[in-house]
Amino acid sequence: MTIVMNHLIVPAADKTVAATFFADLLGLRPGVPAGPFAPVRVNADLTLDFDDRHPPQQPGHYAFLIDDATFDRALERLQDSATDYGSGTMNGWDREINHLGGGRGVYVRDPNGHSYELFTAVPE
DSSP states (O other), rough: OOOOOOOOEEOOOSSHHHHHHHHHHHOOOOOBBBTTEEEEEOOSSOOOEEEEOOOOOOOOEEEEEEEEEHHHHHHHHHTSSEEEEEEEETTSSOOOOOGGSSOEEEEETTTTTOOEEEEEEEOO
């Protein structure tokens, strides 16, 4: 059997705000609340379930390999916002992108301090 990640619980201070932020970033739609979760379906296999029953104790890091068109749309949204984003952990939130692995990448800070890494190529 192939192993596929199905869902991931993401702790948030406010699950609706966190789900909306993530969905807006990637051009997705928040799902209908399910029990204690505010879900966002990432693709056919993966859903992020935002949960505010236990606010985050430490920020998490969530990385997504995306296509160029999705990257372009996300970067445009970031450039038009006050959201912290940058080229990498060594450069802080410099509002730049990186070119690791021959593609493009960016780190984005969400309202809970989590970082989303969006990149278009897998570093070798």
